[in-house]
Amino acid sequence: MNFPEEDGLYRLFYPRGVAVIGASSKEGKIGYKTFRNLLNSEYSGGKYPVNIKEEVVQGARAYRSVLEIPDVVDLAVIVVPASAVPGVLEDCGKKGVKFAIIITSGYSEIGKLKEERELVEIARRYGMRILGPNVFGIIYTPAGLNASFGPPLLKKGTTALITQSGALGVALMGKVVVEGLGLSAVVSVGNKADISDVDLLKFFEKDPNTRVIFIYMEGTKDGREFLKTAECVVKSKPIVIIKSGRSKKGAQAAASHTGSLAGSDRIFQAAFDQVGILRAKDIAQAFRWIRALSYMEPPEGDDAVIITNGGGIGVMATDASEEMGVNLFDDREYLDKLFRPHLPYFASTRNPVDITGQADEKIYHRCIEEAMREDKISSVIALYGQVAGTDERALAEGSKDVILRYNKRKPAVFAFVGGEEVEESIRILNDAGIPSYYYPEDAVDGLSALIRWGRSRRKPLRKLSPPHLPVDEIRNILQKVRDEGRIQLLEPEAKEIFRLMGIAVPEFKVVSTLRDAYRAAEEIGYPVAVKVVSEDIIHKSDVGGVKLNISGPNELKKAYEAVIANSTRAVPGARIRGALITKMVPRGVEVIVGGATDPAFGPVVMVGLGGIYVEVMKDVSFRVAPVTEEEAREMIDSLRSSPILYGARGDRPRDTEALSRVVMAISHFMDLFDEVAEMDINPLFVMGRGDGAVAVDGRITLKVR
Numbered sequence: 001m002n003f004p005e006e007d008g009l010y011r012l013f014y015p016r017g018v019a020v021i022g023a024s025s026k027e028g029k030i031g032y033k034t035f036r037n038l039l040n041s042e043y044s045g046g047k048y049p050v051n052i053k054e055e056v057v058q059g060a061r062a063y064r065s066v067l068e069i070p071d072v073v074d075l076a077v078i079v080v081p082a083s084a085v086p087g088v089l090e091d092c093g094k095k096g097v098k099f100a101i102i103i104t105s106g107y108s109e110i111g112k113l114k115e116e117r118e119l120v121e122i123a124r125r126y127g128m129r130i131l132g133p134n135v136f137g138i139i140y141t142p143a144g145l146n147a148s149f150g151p152p153l154l155k156k157g158t159t160a161l162i163t164q165s166g167a168l169g170v171a172l173m174g175k176v177v178v179e180g181l182g183l184s185a186v187v188s189v190g191n192k193a194d195i196s197d198v199d200l201l202k203f204f205e206k207d208p209n210t211r212v213i214f215i216y217m218e219g220t221k222d223g224r225e226f227l228k229t230a231e232c233v234v235k236s237k238p239i240v241i242i243k244s245g246r247s248k249k250g251a252q253a254a255a256s257h258t259g260s261l262a263g264s265d266r267i268f269q270a271a272f273d274q275v276g277i278l279r280a281k282d283i284a285q286a287f288r289w290i291r292a293l294s295y296m297e298p299p300e301g302d303d304a305v306i307i308t309n310g311g312g313i314g315v316m317a318t319d320a321s322e323e324m325g326v327n328l329f330d331d332r333e334y335l336d337k338l339f340r341p342h343l344p345y346f347a348s349t350r351n352p353v354d355i356t357g358q359a360d361e362k363i364y365h366r367c368i369e370e371a372m373r374e375d376k377i378s379s380v381i382a383l384y385g386q387v388a389g390t391d392e393r394a395l396a397e398g399s400k401d402v403i404l405r406y407n408k409r410k411p412a413v414f415a416f417v418g419g420e421e422v423e424e425s426i427r428i429l430n431d432a433g434i435p436s437y438y439y440p441e442d443a444v445d446g447l448s449a450l451i452r453w454g455r456s457r458r459k460p461l462r463k464l465s466p467p468h469l470p471v472d473e474i475r476n477i478l479q480k481v482r483d484e485g486r487i488q489l490l491e492p493e494a495k496e497i498f499r500l501m502g503i504a505v506p507e508f509k510v511v512s513t514l515r516d517a518y519r520a521a522e523e524i525g526y527p528v529a530v531k532v533v534s535e536d537i538i539h540k541s542d543v544g545g546v547k548l549n550i551s552g553p554n555e556l557k558k559a560y561e562a563v564i565a566n567s568t569r570a571v572p573g574a575r576i577r578g579a580l581i582t583k584m585v586p587r588g589v590e591v592i593v594g595g596a597t598d599p600a601f602g603p604v605v606m607v608g609l610g611g612i613y614v615e616v617m618k619d620v621s622f623r624v625a626p627v628t629e630e631e632a633r634e635m636i637d638s639l640r641s642s643p644i645l646y647g648a649r650g651d652r653p654r655d656t657e658a659l660s661r662v663v664m665a666i667s668h669f670m671d672l673f674d675e676v677a678e679m680d681i682n683p684l685f686v687m688g689r690g691d692g693a694v695a696v697d698g699r700i701t702l703k704v705r
Contacts, residue, residue, distance in 0.1 A: 157182020386418025
């Protein structure tokens with residue numbers, strides 16, 4: 001091992017002795033299966049059954065208590081009723097047990113938070129760590145350890161599986177065997193009362209036996225710490241996650257399953273993208289990615305070449321490449337020079353390179369070698385559609401030799417499309433560590449995971465350069481709102497905070513009489529807008545509390561009186577503080593920028609184009625706050641409607657730099673001021689390039705205490 005025994009979770013995976021408390025000789029009981037797996041495993045340390053009634057369990061001497069075991073016990077696996085767990089934990093603490101795996105369920109997943117907290121408190125008194133409760137155990141193949149009631153046999157590999165679902169975890173272990181992959185570890189985390197995903201990420205980051213970290217997640221209890229850790233881990237090892245709860249009902253089911261805070265799925269996705277975590281949509285995609293990630297290093301560039309003996313499968317791979325972000329090398333002249341000497345005159349050398357169905361395995365080998373040797377090509381996608389005249393086994397063996405000769409420099413993936421005859425070819429290449437699949441889209445998908453991880457690995461760790469915010473002045477405004485018993489800031493209060501954040505706002509004045517309105521409009525200069533000011537009216541336009549483009553005193557009188565009357569009539573008893581007289585500004589592209597508090601990740605920031613784009617198309621981008629200016633630009637560029645900001649259809653390009661600064665400022669505001677529940681600027685007018693952005697309207701809401 002490359003890290004000391006005292007480091008973190010070392011003795012969880014390399015215990016000197018393991019006790020199964022609740023071990024049984026009765027088949028069908030979890031205590032039976034757990035101890036049976038431990039007995040039959042290759043683990044070389046002490047294996048001790050604890051049972052208060054039996055003297056011998058499965059041929060091994062049993063102990064009535066962990067305290068009776070004469071040797072060192074680093075790990076205790078607890079399989080007793082929930083009522084007995086606290087007492088058992090106390091004994092483990094007195095024995096000097098370092099880790100307790102609590103298989104027993106019936107805690108926070110059914111609302112029993114107090115009972116779960118009691119277990120953690122007991123463990124902390126003794127300096128002991130808890131995995132669980134509500135788990136099926138752990139397996140660590142480098143140590144031969146199986147302290148679980150999962151499958152007894154597991155192929156050794158380089159992927160560590162962390163699962164929040166016990167049943168799915170067991171199923172995934174079986175699927176790994178079917179796929180011919182292997183695992184370095186399986187860890188069931190259950191309710192994560194103590195040991196968390198963060199702890200496990202830190203261990204597997206340093207574990208030389210683990211190359212890929214695969215997580216099934218339903219929710220997280222410390223999302224920000226998880227992201228901070230994951231960002232560091234992906235610089236050396238890829239993280240693949242299946243996150244359930246994409247739908248509203250799915251999120252509710254996930255939360256009730258483990259008692260986790262599921263949060264918004266869109267924000268989970270944004271958070272994963274932010275730090276380079278690869279989120280698979282389903283189990284099949286996860287295994288496609290794991291196969292590629294555990295076999296190959298990522299490419300140094302983005303330019304891939306497809307080599308195919310069939311136009312149809314080549315086109316399918318081309319479509320998949322565009323959908324999955326795999327860039328195809330497109331220097332036609334260069335490709336023709338590279339491949340033409342090896343191909344018949346009627347073959348196509350444009351990418352995808354169609355060597356035709358008449359090509360035998362030798363032509364394949366020569367073309368693959370040219371692509372692997374060429375520095376301008378970053379990766380290779382080789383496709384074979386079954387045809388008469390080609391020896392599939394010879395194709396696989398020769399391709400293996402060529403690819404392994406060069407794969408330190410670039411990855412290659414293969415797809416064999418055909419009947420039973422291609423099965424052996426796929427097996428030969430996979431056994432050699434060359435990712436091979438049944439379909440062209442799957443091969444492209446596997447390569448896309450390598451490319452995306454490579455980009456994340458090369459990307460430097462985020463360096464935040466927060467804008468200077470006058471914290472005391474902003475906090476005084478927020479405190480004044482609290483002192484008045486409010487949680488909703490008035491528009492002028494929100495705009496003053498925007499101004500203090502360095503965000504441009506139109507000139508405005510708050511008035512309480514028509515006389516003051518006349519004076520304010522003259523000072524500001526027509527045209528102006530008139531808006532009601534009331535903490536009881538959030539959506540002013542809905543009640544007729546806004547009048548725009550007021551061009552003179554006569555219109556101002558009508559507008560002022562209408563705004564006050566409409567608001568009073570629509571919301572009887574509303575506290576009307578007066579009206580906001582504000583300068584009308586030239587219309588820019590309408591954008592919404594906002595912040596909110598996510599239960600899993602805390603403060604987040606959002607940007608999207610206004611109007612139909614946000615209301616109907618939901619075209620918005622999220623990130624966990626705070627963000628860098630580069631991340632703010634990435635958020636803007638990720639919008640489907642972003643071409644509008646860059647001068648689509650001949651329109652003037654907009655000041656996206658100013659928009660980026662607004663997004664960044666709001667992200668830091670949300671991060672600094674924990675008392676803010678949510679806020680938005682809607683609309684923010686983004687003017688022409690170099691002319692800035694103006695917050696026309698906005699709101700800030702404080703958290704309820």
